[in-house]
Amino acid sequence: xxxxxxxxxxxxxxxxxxxxxxxxxxxxxxxxxxxxxxxxxxxxxxxxxxxxxxxxxxxxxxxxxxxxxxxxxxxxxxxxxxxxxxxxxxxxxxxxxxxxxxxxxxxxxxxxxxxxxxxxxxxxxxxxxxxxxxxxxxxxxxxxxxxxxxxxxxxxxxxxxxxxxxxxxxxxxxxxxxxxxxxxxxxxxxxxxxxxxxxxxxxxxxxxxxxxxxxxxxxxxxxxxxxxxxxxxxxxxxxxxxxxxxxxxxxxxxxxxxxxxxxxxxxxxxxxxxxxxxxxxxxxxxxxxxxxx
Amino acid sequence: xxxxxxxxxxxxxxxxxxxxxxxxxxxxxxxxxxxxxxxxxxxxxxxxxxxxxxxxxxxxxxxxxxxxxxxxxxxxxxxxxxxxxxxxxxxxxxxxxxxxxxxxxxxxxxxxxxxxxxxxxxxxxxxxxxxxxxxxxxxxxxxxxxxxxxxxxxxxxxxxxxxxxxxxxxxxxxxxxxxxxxxxxxxxxxxxxxxxxxxxxxxxxxxxxxxxxxxxxxxxxxxxxxxxxxxxxxxxxxxxxxxxxxxxxxxxxxxxxxxxxxxx
Numbered sequence: 001x002x003x004x005x006x007x008x009x010x011x012x013x014x015x016x017x018x019x020x021x022x023x024x025x026x027x028x029x030x031x032x033x034x035x036x037x038x039x040x041x042x043x044x045x046x047x048x049x050x051x052x053x054x055x056x057x058x059x060x061x062x063x064x065x066x067x068x069x070x071x072x073x074x075x076x077x078x079x080x081x082x083x084x085x086x087x088x089x090x091x092x093x094x095x096x097x098x099x100x101x102x103x104x105x106x107x108x109x110x111x112x113x114x115x116x117x118x119x120x121x122x123x124x125x126x127x128x129x130x131x132x133x134x135x136x137x138x139x140x141x142x143x144x145x146x147x148x149x150x151x152x153x154x155x156x157x158x159x160x161x162x163x164x165x166x167x168x169x170x171x172x173x174x175x176x177x178x179x180x181x182x183x184x185x186x187x188x189x190x191x192x193x194x195x196x197x198x199x200x201x202x203x204x205x206x207x208x209x210x211x212x213x214x215x216x217x218x219x220x221x222x223x224x225x226x227x228x229x230x231x232x233x234x235x236x237x238x239x240x241x242x243x244x245x246x247x248x249x250x251x252x253x254x255x256x257x258x259x260x261x262x263x264x265x266x267x268x269x270x271x272x273x274x275x276x277x278x279x280x281x282x283x284x285x286x287x288x289x290x291x292x293x
Numbered sequence: 294x295x296x297x298x299x300x301x302x303x304x305x306x307x308x309x310x311x312x313x314x315x316x317x318x319x320x321x322x323x324x325x326x327x328x329x330x331x332x333x334x335x336x337x338x339x340x341x342x343x344x345x346x347x348x349x350x351x352x353x354x355x356x357x358x359x360x361x362x363x364x365x366x367x368x369x370x371x372x373x374x375x376x377x378x379x380x381x382x383x384x385x386x387x388x389x390x391x392x393x394x395x396x397x398x399x400x401x402x403x404x405x406x407x408x409x410x411x412x413x414x415x416x417x418x419x420x421x422x423x424x425x426x427x428x429x430x431x432x433x434x435x436x437x438x439x440x441x442x443x444x445x446x447x448x449x450x451x452x453x454x455x456x457x458x459x460x461x462x463x464x465x466x467x468x469x470x471x472x473x474x475x476x477x478x479x480x481x482x483x484x485x486x487x488x489x490x491x492x493x494x495x496x497x498x499x500x501x502x503x504x505x506x507x508x509x510x511x512x513x514x515x516x517x518x519x520x521x522x523x524x525x526x527x528x529x530x531x532x533x534x535x536x537x538x539x540x541x542x543x544x545x546x547x548x549x550x551x552x553x554x555x556x557x
Contacts, residue, residue, distance in 0.1 A: 060554075080382075
């Protein structure tokens, strides 16, 4: 079953007071996420990542398109939110509530019926090093701590679908590691994670499926490992009698064989480029001008 | 129902701990100070004692009902905490109702405190009980229910504090301003008129708001124990509650339609 299905999602904003100009934030994006999958969503600033998430969650009005969670529309069934967790880009919290009060209220609103809710809250507060701040007012926390409160909440309610918008922002390395581990645990439990992030290495490490968005359009979608396959793990530039050649090979063994062959035939090795990462691919795609994708 | 109870309770807590919440309870100490001073100043003037208590209570409570209700929704939109609520399995109507209950719980807490302070000092100074003030406390509360739902209606339409307050003040004050200006125009030269207008625009709006609202409240001096009074009073209560329900339903409807435009 598809956990999330998005079809031709479009969104425009209007800018200006008298002369209203249309800004196309999403130009018709479509993708599907299987249940139990960790889906990476990449894109540069202003590419439409947060707009996609806000439209998906019915927080802003979309121009057209369909967003389905478990084949149902959120607009028609608000109870679907019971199965959805959301960590926004900036931690928006009730500043005058205490950390524990906030976690308790939000979990109850998400219809958590567990009897051991208080122990569960304590466990996550401990995991994210917030146990000292349990009785502190949220307004007295730093931005990173607020982010950890929101993450604790979403991990403790264990939603069927967790939407994370830049979850690593403001976290220290230990915090990042904890989030990574918790995401993996959710996957093991069969939950779906939608991860929008700038930290490409984390996305590459966690996600089997990644989509790249640029200027409101999906420009690539697939498994990060496919990038290596389609481009080759190594790229070799060599010369035969002043004529230049290049070739891709998929592994080290093939590389050694090719290098030997070139040497035997009297060719000259110019350059051997190492495996292409998702980050290299992302940067290459972003550097291309419009229309080149 | 459980979610409404839970949300109202935590909205109440969140507001009480905010600066606006603290300001309300600070006002109670001003109230106590007034009564303390009245021991020396107005020992024989029961009427004056009652009227001042009414004016103090009405002005503070009506201010809380207006600014507090406005703040309840606008700050949520401004600080984007509304995202938290809109991504939980809660109906829009539950959000509005629990916010309305929370602000009125705060008002009720303040009125109960005022009630005790008033009666303790009243009994201490005049050695008697003032039942007419109880009617006034009740009408102030009914009015605050109405005002808060009216403010909710406006803030769902204009969800920024500045705009909402401006609209509320402008709406209630404009009619009076126009009427007063028409009468005043002959008595001022042009410079006087302009300076007066500026003054009016800067400061008077706020003062126009409260006399307009205070018309909703039955003052202690107006209370009699006749049958006609009670019939009118019941009518007043029914009308007040009906208008409150109307504005509350209208707020829920507008919130449902406009919620997606709040997070632009």
